[in-house]
Amino acid sequence: MSFTVAVDGPAAAGKGTISRAVAAHFGFAHLDTGLLYRAVGARMLAGEKPIAAAEALLPEDLERPELRTAEVAQAASKVAVIAEVRAALVDFQRAFARRAGGAVLDGRDIGTVICPRAQAKLFVTASAEVRATRRLKELLAAGHPTTLAEVLEDVKARDARDMNRSEAPLKPAQDAVQIDTSALSIEEAVEMAIAAIEARR
Secondary structure (H helix, E strand, O other), X not given: OOOEEEEEOOOOOOHHHHHHHHHHHHOOEEEEOHHHHHHXXXXXXXXXXXXXXXXXXXXXXXXXXXXXXXXXHHHHHHHOOOHHHHHHHHHHHHHHHOOOOOEEEEXXXXXXXXXXXXXXXXXXXXXXXXXHHHHHHHHXXXXXXXXXXXXXXXXXXXXXXXXXXXXXXXXXXXXXXXXXXXXOOHHHHHHHHHHHHHOOO
């Protein structure tokens, strides 16, 4: 029997960390759908047309080390506004969501577009300043020199693109439980997520 958990939210809000912890807690499979768009973005940066890249995406594309760079993140946000790219990746995501044993998918339109009938939906958010500080630490730790001002500008630009795109804009599903992680520890945020999912089981 399948049980789908949809986790949405902006960049660096903590949805990936929460999703992985939730999946481990319940024994569900986990898919970071943002990696699909990052993989398409990486292929676009390598010279491919975005739609062709999405249609030809391979599982091994999700393992490429450069997917976590700021350049690829911006490319992912740009290809994600293309309707044909989103359409090419929908079937992959929906098939994953239906797998037996349960699935957790995190992204930006899981609860609203990809899995509108998901049994549990979360919307994980945090202030832009908190998210930029988190992302800065990640980038510096990965050896990508940058500044807080630059990262904050990137975060705000990405938010604007994600929230204002015509195709599947970033917004909470009406029945999503919202979790603001700005002042929460990882443990506190995960506890809230698990409690919200337990309430839907």
